[in-house]
Amino acid sequence: MHELSITRSLLRQVLAAARGAGRVERVNLLVGEEAGVVPECVSFYFERLSPGTAAEGARLTFRRVPLRIRCPECGREFSRVEDVCGCNAGAEVVSGSELVVESIEVEDS
C-alpha cells in the first residue's frame, strides 16, 4: 500500500528528529491537496508502526496545503489546472503535492 511506505518513511524522519529529545507527543504534517495521501490511512498505519518507538502514541495533525502551479513562461500562478494561462509551456507544481513533517512536539522531561 501507498500510505504504508509513506508512513514508514515519515516515522523514520520523526524518530531521527526526536533522537535523544524524549517522547514524541505530536507530529504536525503538511499535506498537499494533490499529494494523493489519505490522512486517515497515514494515522492508521502510524498507530501500528509506532509502538515500541519514541513516537508511540503520538498524535498526528494534518495541515492542508492548497495546490499552486506556475507557468514557467509568464510566471503566473494558478490554483487550478483548468485556469492555467495560454502559454502552453507546461506547468510546474509550486506546492500541493508534498507530504512533509512540519514540526514535532516532544514531551518535556
Ligand SMILES: [Zn+2]
Ligand atoms: Zn503563462
